[in-house]
Amino acid sequence: MRAFVVVGPGRAEVRDVAPPVPRIGEVVVDVERAGVCGTDAEFYSGHMAYLRSGDAAYPIRIGHEWCGVVSEVGADVDREWLGRRVTGDTMLGCGDCYRCLSGRQHLCADRFEIGIRGGWPGALAERLPVPVRALHPLPDSVDATLGALVEPGGNALRVVEAAGVTPTTRLLVLGPGTIGLLAAQIAAARGAEVHLLGRDEPSLAYARGLGFTHTWRRSNLPADLAFDAVVDATNAAELPGFAVGRVEPGGRVVYIGIAEEPSLVDSRELVLKDVTAVGVLSASGGLSGTIELYATGAVDPRPLVAATVGLSEAADVLAGRRLPEWGAAPKVHVDPRR
Incomplete structure (x- = not known):
């Protein structure tokens, strides 16, 4: 499959990589849309603090604002997830420590962060592995643009x-x-x-x-x-x-x-x-409420998206190069299928 890989400060490429295989407790999602945010830009520029702390290292596959369709499930995962449109939590706690067991898995010292921390691959790719416990189903009224805006x-x-x-x-x-x-x-x-x-x-x-x-x-x-x-x-x-x-x-x-x-x-x-x-660190705890706000139309953030580009254009976006016709809307999305 195709994936966007940041290989060093100011350097990135679209690579052909092995597609993910769902492990126990995981699904694979075919990514419909992924957002690009300031954290992604910091990885591209080399300013991201995790690069200095050792929590992340190049090469890195970024992208943590996403939505898509479940296309594969692990051996122990309910097959009813297949074909469902979903988004998910970025923060993946160990599940066993005091913080995780007290409902603060987003603060787990050993957590992975999708596309950010610990080497978990991100959503600027055609497919993404995700623990089933991190998934949030999306209703039909939440389209791909809204789905990729659930995390922010x-x-x-x-x-x-x-x-x-x-x-x-x-x-x-x-x-x-x-x-x-x-x-x-x-x-x-x-x-x-x-x-x-x-x-x-x-x-x-x-x-x-x-x-x-x-x-x-x-x-x-x-x-x-x-x-x-x-x-x-x-x-x-x-x-x-x-x-x-x-x-x-x-x-x-x-x-x-x-x-x-x-x-x-x-x-x-x-x-x-x-x-x-x-x-406030992360969207954990706010995802379900956000989906409801979008689904009911109480909040419509779609005007915040200036453009949707393909993987090959993501480096320009991360470098701050925008087309004049995009205007002042702050968010850019990536469609990995382009």
């Missing part, structure tokens, strides 16, 4: 829940990228007043085109505008501290973006303002 949507849903969003919440989202916009859409669906802060006009204009009328840069964000919760969905080292400074006393700050360098937060400010700060 699960992250965003967990962010919104961590922020405690209600219809009375005024929420500030830092960063109008994929996760930030998904969090904004989910929060708006819950009735919140959503504000978005970005650093360039094209991304803010795009957000306004989605219906978000409250868009700001730091230079024009009103000093007296109070926010019940702030979400940092950026990789800017200075914004975690900024988020604490802008949230109301007694409010909540949620961090999902990761800066390349340490970011400083003054814990005195957290204490004196009685702020709750929460970090």
Whole structure:
């Protein structure tokens, strides 16, 4: 089968590789669609922290936002899975440690991460092996574009829940990228007043085109505008501290973006303002809820996808080369069958 392989910083190729064979407890999925995200770009550039920690190494087969159809099952797996459209959890815990047994398998010290950690192959390929316990069925109303947006949507849903969003919440989202916009859409669906802060006009204009009328840069964000919760969905080292400074006393700050360098937060400010700060790692726990949001039409993130390309075009996308006609939509999908 064909698979996209990153072989070193700034170097990738489409290779013919052996197709996966399902082991005990696994299925093989024919990939319909896969998303490309910032983590994938960091592997391509060589900046991904796992490359330094030893949790990942070149060559690596990336891709962890995906959907597809189950085409093979392991000997012990119910054959009713065959032919079902699915997506799945990226985080694959060992299943036996304290964290896994207490429902925190996404924090397992020995976890695999599909297309990211431990050498588990990713979804930028025609076929993908997945443990059956990680699968989530997709209803017919969730098409391939939506299916490949379930994983980022699960992250965003967990962010919104961590922020405690209600219809009375005024929420500030830092960063109008994929996760930030998904969090904004989910929060708006819950009735919140959503504000978005970005650093360039094209991304803010795009957000306004989605219906978000409250868009700001730091230079024009009103000093007296109070926010019940702030979400940092950026990789800017200075914004975690900024988020604490802008949230109301007694409010909540949620961090999902990761800066390349340490970011400083003054814990005195957290204490004196009685702020709750929460970090979110992965979509685990948010996938089923996201599928329901998409299936019912409560949230439709399909406009976030600028284009769908083939495997041979993935390197250009990872390098940041975009066609002008794609506009400012933040997400690019890959169809491995092209």
